[in-house]
Amino acid sequence: MSSAENGVLLRAGGVVHRYGDLTAVNDVTLEVRRGEVFGLLGPNGAGKSTLISICSGMFEPTAGQVTVGDRQLAPTSRAAKRRIGVVPQDIALYEKLSGRQNLRFFGRVYGLGGRRLRERVEAVLEVVGLSDRGNDQAGTYSGGMQRRLNLAAGLLHEPELLILDEPTVGVDPQSRNHIFDNVERLNRDQGVTIVYTTHYMEEAERLCDRVAIIDHGKIVALDSPRALIESLGGGVIQIGIDPTQRAQVTESLSALASVQAVGPGPDEKSLNIEASSARHALVDVMQAMNAAALEVETVRILEPNLESVFLRYTGRSLRD
Template sequence: MLELNHVTKKYKDFTAVKDISLNVKSGERFGLLGPNGAGKSTMVSMISTVLRPTAGTITVDHKPLSGKPREIKKIMGIVPQDLALYQALSTKDNLEFFGSLYGLYGSRLKSRTEEVLDIIGLKERRNQAVSELSGGMKRRVNIGAALMNDPKLLVLDEPTVGIDPQSRHHILETVKKLNQDRGMTVIYTSHYMEEVEYLCKRLAIIDHGSLIALGSKEELKLNLKACDTLTVDYSEGNEAALGQLEQISGVTKATVEGKHISMLVSTGERSVIDIVDDIRNLGIRLTGFKYEEMNLESLFLQITGKALREE
């Protein structure tokens, strides 16, 4: 559905996007993850034809954006990070206005407006001015505007910034349902790792304009030799035994503090129970253990060596 081939965007001496290549398959939920300023919005602007790449090519549905972008725009829905709505108009009037820009009119425009009002869950707010809506509801109208042409490809740029948890949940569930029920291809950009982890099967992590990781979470863990965490409490264990923890197959690093052991483990074909049994076989008497599978926050930290920035 979407292919970026060695795409670069420069502004004089500043390079916002650096030689990025990736592809998104039809019907996929693809996450674009990175801190603020990483280059995500610049990539969205190039995909949506607002910006032209300095170098490289972008193809949507097998058609190059450099060819006939107007034809490609007909199959895309873009949800910008900043609200793009007319505050004085009602929810319904906003949707009808944006639908008319896609060439909808008459009964088709009215029926599609009703469909989208139902999708975003705002039928009861249809006649209310957007200025009177909550921040979360405005975000939902913003998404509705991008759905009026029933796009094959939906691109959402930070759609949940600054909204309440209930609205965030509604947006995530809406996007997931559009993908599952309609086969809509979704590109979801965010710096909220838990959203991308929940919603997307595959993802790209970018930082400082560069692609630093690409694949499913499981593929990233395998390729980057990233580790899960096993924490163990024990009552007895001599220094010699504790010194052998890192020799256990699957244990990358072990740190002992008092009666507490923290380990980075890469289980691979071995189970956590196998590792726990090996610890016991060293003569260490355990009183409890806890296993935590790596989440994207931890994975990002291991890949970059730093926490996710929010500046």
């Protein structure tokens, strides 16, 4: 069955990309289904930008291939590129040109012209809420407004697949919410398939139907945010202790049946207690501490989230 027939819009198969001796993308295979919002998470240097560039048709991989629908994607494959809208991480605009002039230029690059171009320019300005500033030079816009114009330039030719590379970096909360609303509306109302890379877990949790975690050039986890979080189990109890009692506390708590593991916390005065159900294990933990006359200074229950998932699979925080 072909990709198009089984509802897959973007498919990367065995993609490898090397820069000299460095393997930036290492045998990545993934599929983005038509109509979904697909998140790509990874720390800096994980190979995320290289993979996004290959999936945008900017350059060819060292090995493997990418298809959009039934068309193979390459720097020279114009038909496949026309189906993709790319919103790069940089504010890829001409500061000296007005918002409308920028959009007219990028619209022409994608083959729009005449009345159709004028209509699309006005439509995307309306979508990103910049109609009233369209004639101002892009260089005079705030950072958030520039991000919105950057997004608008990727929407002009009504792509089936929109690739958003860190679209909210350095954006004020108002513009950030505006971008979230745009992404949700594009996906929900117009059926646009979206690939979304971000450093922010709450964005991925809010927007993405599925997320892939990439580290050292490989996909280390791929599923819906809920499934990934549930795969972690019950969560973590973080307790504050007297540092002199650390060894005694660790020994006492490790013996509890409801506790899976006891490890160091963020500082020497705390411990992280992993449990299948943090809330149920909390009772056992407190009873054990009282029985051993050990002092508990603070207690926090850390509910699992994508950040925890990321930490589990990569050993690092997403912002490392």
